Amino acid sequence: MTQTYQERDVYIAIADPTRRKIIRLLADSEELPLYELTPHFQMGRTAVSKHLTVLKDADLVRNRKIGRETRYRLNAVPLQEVKDWLSFYEQFWNESASKLKRILEE
Incomplete structure (x- = not known):
């Protein structure tokens, strides 16, 4: 399996419990910024951000900038x-x- 395929593989993206929880949180909200997602996990913002990147690579999460803030939403x-x-x-x-x-x- 090539790295490009792995980066976009939905199954790899949802294999991690943290990413599944992020998906659930985003499903329950219209949009959330990183600072509202982070308190739900026992990890720092950087780690949550890396999980969001995996979800974005699989097209499960979309983001938009509002000023200096990035807001995330689920693409189911x-x-x-x-x-x-x-x-x-x-x-x-x-x-x-x-x-x-x-x-x-x-």
């Missing part, structure tokens, strides 16, 4: 790829559970 469109991928396995497990139920009933 790339998560559709994850949803589509998971839906196959949801169907697989539902069918497997139904088969097991039928076997147990026989």
Whole structure:
């Protein structure tokens, strides 16, 4: 896998619990600046900023400048790829559970 692909891979971006929490915080708000995101984590602004960069590279987060402040917002469109991928396995497990139920009933 090339580095360019890894930088834009939604699965790599959401693999980290900190980044998933950032996504959740942004989903609950219209926009948040870094100083409002940072208190939710036991790490400094620089570390949170690096996580935001990974999310931005995967196009999960967008940002805009307002004066000297950068505000971040969620772009959930790339998560559709994850949803589509998971839906196959949801169907697989539902069918497997139904088969097991039928076997147990026989």
